[in-house]
Amino acid sequence: MSVADQIVYLMYHELELPGRALCDPDPGYVRYVVSVSDFKSQMSWLKDQGWKGQSVTQALSGATSPAVVITFDDGAQTDLITAAPILQDAGFGATFYITTGFLGKPGYLTHSQVRELADQGFDIGCHSATHPYLSDLPKERLRSEILDPKLQLEQIIGRAVENFSCPGGRWNTRVAEITRESGYRSMATSQTRANSAKTDPFCLGRVAIMRGTPLPVFQRLCSGRGLWKLQIAELARSSAKSLLGNGGYDRLRALLLHRAESRQ
Numbered sequence: 001m002s003v004a005d006q007i008v009y010l011m012y013h014e015l016e017l018p019g020r021a022l023c024d025p026d027p028g029y030v031r032y033v034v035s036v037s038d039f040k041s042q043m044s045w046l047k048d049q050g051w052k053g054q055s056v057t058q059a060l061s062g063a064t065s066p067a068v069v070i071t072f073d074d075g076a077q078t079d080l081i082t083a084a085p086i087l088q089d090a091g092f093g094a095t096f097y098i099t100t101g102f103l104g105k106p107g108y109l110t111h112s113q114v115r116e117l118a119d120q121g122f123d124i125g126c127h128s129a130t131h132p133y134l135s136d137l138p139k140e141r142l143r144s145e146i147l148d149p150k151l152q153l154e155q156i157i158g159r160a161v162e163n164f165s166c167p168g169g170r171w172n173t174r175v176a177e178i179t180r181e182s183g184y185r186s187m188a189t190s191q192t193r194a195n196s197a198k199t200d201p202f203c204l205g206r207v208a209i210m211r212g213t214p215l216p217v218f219q220r221l222c223s224g225r226g227l228w229k230l231q232i233a234e235l236a237r238s239s240a241k242s243l244l245g246n247g248g249y250d251r252l253r254a255l256l257l258h259r260a261e262s263r264q
């Protein structure tokens with residue numbers, strides 16, 4: 001398949017505004033926080049090149065080309081106050097995956113702010129109730145993390161919530177099954193790869209845009225080029241996860257990140 005048949009789903013989290021505290025100061029979290037100026041340059045570049053930014057719903061009902069899908073996880077307040085106006089300016093759609101248990105917490109969206117995002121025409125997706133690693137949970141807990149927050153979000157925005165993304169990118173076939181049974185149309189993971197019309201919508205890949213990603217690297221990622229470098233790193237991470245388990249992997253990762261930070 002040629003690169004042109006594929007569409008890259010970008011994954012963002014909180015954006016950093018000068019002088020504004022982040023939702024979480026942990027280095028493992030901050031790695032995923034992109035500065036507002038970098039985000040602006042990325043969106044301007046896409047627009048200037050004639051690319052479209054689409055929501056997951058738009059892409060699944062027929063992607064335009066050239067285009068990327070723009071997604072945000074967690075439901076930080078910067079989704080509305082920072083990302084939305086930049087996306088509106090560019091005429092781009094996006095999907096905001098909300099963790100319902102975070103609603104109203106410091107730095108996160110409130111109920112009415114989620115409604116406002118939906119009213120502005122953005123796609124509201126679900127990112128679980130409490131942000132656990134779903135692959136670690138028994139079946140009964142999965143429903144309360146996948147179906148219950150969908151119903152809650154639908155109450156808040158008054159329309160269907162059809163797209164789900166997995167916290168920490170952790171998923172397995174049982175998670176995909178429950179997501180499908182709960183009435184979603186898609187499930188996004190954090191597996192680094194582009195999607196095509198042939199991709200299983202319950203196993204959509206996404207490309208994480210990390211803090212400090214240089215613009216030329218961003219440009220390559222949007223075209224689906226150079227993803228193999230990230231896939232190699234991902235392979236190493238998933239081997240470590242299966243060796244250590246999710247908990248052991250997180251402890252090792254935290255240790256290494258804190259050590260790297262203290263060296264700076």
Ligand SMILES: [Zn+2]
Pocket residue numbers: 073074127131166167168
């Ligand atoms: Zn998340």
